[in-house]
Amino acid sequence: MNETVDQAAQDLGRLTQLLDDVESAMERIDQGTYGRCEACAQELDRHALTATPTLQYCTSCAQTRNDG
Ligand SMILES: [Zn+2]
Structure with a gap:
């Protein structure tokens, strides 16, 4: 039961x-x-945007942000 609630909470967080x-x-x-x-x-x-329509940063900026 608790596992189900935890899973639901995680799903809600992602959503x-x-x-x-x-x-x-x-x-x-x-x-x-x-x-x-x-x-x-x-x-x-274009391909990255099609795969991830909510993409905010280009590859190099995403990389920089992950590094920093
Ligand atoms: Zn950029």
Whole structure:
């Protein structure tokens, strides 16, 4: 029973994060900045964007952020 509740809490946490990402992506669509890196404004790779529609950063900026 507790495991089920823990699992549900984890799933909800992931969904909440996903919802945040989607809302952020929709804001960028409104602002006309969707499809561009939020850090360097470079156009994002089409394939990466198709795989992850809520992508915020280009590969190099994502790498930098992970390092820092
Ligand atoms: Zn970038």
